Amino acid sequence: ANAKIAVIVGSLRKDSFSRKLAKALMSLAPAGLELKEVAIGQLTMYNQDFDDEGTPPKEWAAFRETMKEYTGVLFVTPEYNRSVPAVLKNALDVGSRPYGQSIWNGKAGAIVSVSPGGLSAFGANHHLRQSLVFLNVLTMQQPEAYIGNAANLFDADGALGNAETREFLHKFMLAFAEWVKKVG
Numbered sequence: 001a002n003a004k005i006a007v008i009v010g011s012l013r014k015d016s017f018s019r020k021l022a023k024a025l026m027s028l029a030p031a032g033l034e035l036k037e038v039a040i041g042q043l044t045m046y047n048q049d050f051d052d053e054g055t056p057p058k059e060w061a062a063f064r065e066t067m068k069e070y071t072g073v074l075f076v077t078p079e080y081n082r083s084v085p086a087v088l089k090n091a092l093d094v095g096s097r098p099y100g101q102s103i104w105n106g107k108a109g110a111i112v113s114v115s116p117g118g119l120s121a122f123g124a125n126h127h128l129r130q131s132l133v134f135l136n137v138l139t140m141q142q143p144e145a146y147i148g149n150a151a152n153l154f155d156a157d158g159a160l161g162n163a164e165t166r167e168f169l170h171k172f173m174l175a176f177a178e179w180v181k182k183v184g
């Protein structure tokens, strides 16, 4: 059976390089992985009162339910101020509660960080890893994927022109498929 993988993109921007890269990763994934983007931009900013009072926003409840269907999660994220964009951190927080009911626990994970700059969003990649350790997402360590120079990677249709990058991402997805088989 196919392993269902949620693709979570850490940008809401309509022309997001991260989303373009996520689409490229989905198209390069081997058979056996079924990838689908799960939206996070609709999630109200986390407030513990809503859980304590038993009145979570319906978008939180829907996100938590949806995420239960997935074996794994592929994060594709830019870096904001050397860290994880708030929208992505918020999704981690919403999914992690109520206490003891985290939807992240035990999922297989992988991270691809994306930047138009040269440092390739290293800071976001590793701050995200820090949260995923606590959330017990079994995150693939190798290969790592830091995608820099992102403004020059895509043509007008959003396709990845660079064969070397395509090859690298294909290998990354092959490794992730193996990882999901092992831990998912």
Ligand code: FNR
Pocket (backbone or CB within 6 Å): 011, 012, 013, 015, 016, 017, 018, 019, 077, 078, 079, 080, 081, 082, 083, 114, 115, 116, 117, 119, 120, 121
């Ligand atoms: C950025 N950007 C950025 N880039 C980077 O490499 N390191 C950083 O720390 C930051 N910080 C940062 C903060 C904020 C608030 C914004 C809006 C942007 C630039 C960022 O990489 C660029 O806007 C990307 O295009 C964002 O990714 P998407 O939306 O294209 O996926």
